[in-house]
Amino acid sequence: MSNLQPVRGTHDLLADDCRLHRHVETVARDTSELYGFDEVATPIFEFTDVFARTLGGTSDIVAKEMYTFEAKGGESITLRPEGTAGIARAFISNGLAQHVPLKLFYHGPMFRHERPQKGRQRQFHQVGVESIGSGSPQADVEVIALGYKILNQLGLTKEVKLEINSLGDSESRANYRNVLLEYFTKHESSLSADSKARLQRNPLRILDSKDEQDRRIVSDAPALSDYLNSDSRVFIESVERGLNDLKLPFEKNPNLVRGLDYYCHTAFEFTTISLGAQGTVLAGGRYDGLIEQMGGPSTPGVGWAAGVERLAMLTTNTQNMIRPFAVVPVSNDLKDIAMQVVQTLRDAAIPSDLAFSGNIKRRLKRADKLNARAAVILGEEELKDGNVVLRDLDSGDQTTIALANVAEAIKDNY
RNA sequence: GCGGGUGUAGCUCAGUUGGUUAGAGCGCCUGGUUGUGGUUCAGGAGGUCGUGGGUUCAAUCCCCAUCACUCGCCCCA
Incomplete structure (x- = not known):
């Protein structure tokens, strides 16, 4: 049992790994500062509500992957599974609405009780940025450009590709969800077991199923882009134009969805084929409703998070050790x-x-x-x-x- | 959470068709006469053969369980 092994899904970072991690973090931090993002640090644990209320009860993270425990005082505490909810909470706690727009960088360990695999640990590390207070598509473009720059500084430009999609605003999404639900319900008997389960919880998720039969059904499914209202359409088009102006290549992927409930409009993912099933290296999107949903003033935001372990595995140019x-x-x-x-x-x-x-x-x-x-x-x-x-x-x-x-x-x- | 693979020295691995002192390479330590490294030579330390049970006169090798890693699914960074 306690065989002097590390707890499942946790790892010691010995000298070489530590240096590499630090390199990834340093590049991310320095580059973020270049773009005007200030570093902040929020606690590693929060009241469980902070995550349970914002991530969405249908997400696996909330449903079964959180490290939740009762503290001595009886409060329910959770080790943070991701960074955005804590930042949003801090935004409200500290009355930061006074200082909007805010551009923040953070890094640190996150905890998720998942089945460990390469590039997937129970304690892992993320770097991330949040641009809070601007509803302009330029904020989305800036944040994506920053992601690109960091990957570029790490020498990974050739390694990754960028995919984007629009989830639309809440009205568009609710509309589409109904249409999609209707469509998939018609084909329910042909769906995979996983997707049948998804039908109830989160039908959008079926769109990126890997099952072949599912994919056939998905290919004839109504497309989200056809159900965007004009605001949503104008928004994603401005983002795309902005990326083109900066010569940042991307592919549109109409089936790209996000796992967490708070996302809307822009969703994007930098992926690689070199890491097997864990190919997502940096991903995020816009979350205009999040802060209000948590009880703060209505405040738009956009951001991303990147997995330090995954970036470190791709980063081959080892840092030169200082020579004493x-x-x-x-x-x-x-x-x-x-x-x-x-x-x-x-x-x-x-x-x-x-x-x-x-x-x-x-x-x-x-x-x-x-x-x-x-x-x-x-x-x-x-x-x-x-x-x-x-x-x-x-x-x-x-x-x-x-x-x-x-x-x-x-x-x-x- | 589901299915497959793996688990022998710090690292990479060999091996025993079950038999009494388990091997190699690399690495590590020491020394090659008292002031010089990265080469070489010699010697040495280090393994309850992942862990726990079972079968057997006998198990590292067979069986079961368990833990960890790993691949795919799921999920996601």
């Missing part, structure tokens, strides 16, 4: 002065390291393993004259320099 400088005392008698030398280097902001044991051979070997750029070798003879040896570990060249000038010499030469 190794301080190597020739004998153990010099270990104290060696400690002082590393401290001097660190005071000068030079990344440096000192092995605590071993003869010179061992210590150089260790320096090599650290991928050190050069070694500062401390020997009795040189020290008598106040000198040390600086050895370039790539070329093997050695020079003798004054101990007092080590930091400067390193800064000048490397």
Whole structure:
């Protein structure tokens, strides 16, 4: 049981993975700032209502995937399964309607009790952005452009494609839902078992079924685009025009739907074929009704979230590790002065390291393993004259320099 | 939640048609005479063969269960 294994669906991020994750996060954060998005952080858990009321009771997330528990005070608490609901709650709690429009970036762990698979864990990490307070299609375009830029910075432009669709406003969607329900009900007997279940909960979901028989039925189904009212149509057309103006390629996918109830109008997904069934890498859409639904002032919004693990798996250009400088005392008698030398280097902001044991051979070997750029070798003879040896570990060249000038010499030469 | 695959040293894997001290490569540690790395040579540490039950004189190998990973479905980032 507690076999010193990590809990199912959780993982330790060791040095290499951690560096890669940090890289993904850093790129996402820096790029978001470039677009004027400020970083915020909301709690990792919220009252269960925050998620239950907003995500939609029909979504699997609410129905069976939330980590919900009763806190000591008796309140029902849930580990956040996604980021948008918490941000919306914070928007209301802090009276941020005063500061609209707001552009926010966030990152952090999310929790979903799903069956683990590659690219799907129970604790996973997301980066995301929310553009709150603007109902303009330009906000949608900006947010998508930002997503593109981040993927581009990560070197994934060739890896992914963008699909978009319009879910319409609530009126269009309700209309369409009825038509669709009628159509699928006529064909109910031919639908897959999964889709029969979806018929009651969320008929839109049948549109992106992978079942072949379902797909045949879907191909003749009424299209959402034919049921958009004029407002909805104008909106999605402006978004498409905006993307074209920025030369951001996309495909229209009339069957693209979103799992969470709060989405309307624009829905978009960046997907890859390299991750098997978990191909969605960055996805989002517009959620004009969300904040009002939570009890706040009617406020439009649009945003997306991206899976850090999935992005990290696609990102091959490993970050260069910083190359430290190794301080190597020739004998153990010099270990104290060696400690002082590393401290001097660190005071000068030079990344440096000192092995605590071993003869010179061992210590150089260790320096090599650290991928050190050069070694500062401390020997009795040189020290008598106040000198040390600086050895370039790539070329093997050695020079003798004054101990007092080590930091400067390193800064000048490397 | 449903169906399939896998599980032997830190890593990648071999192996035993059930038999008493379980192997390789890489990695790790130590040493090759006292001041020099990434090569080489020698030596060494490390495994309750995922875990728990069962069958058997005997199980890492057979059976059952369980856990984890993995592929597809579902869901979604």
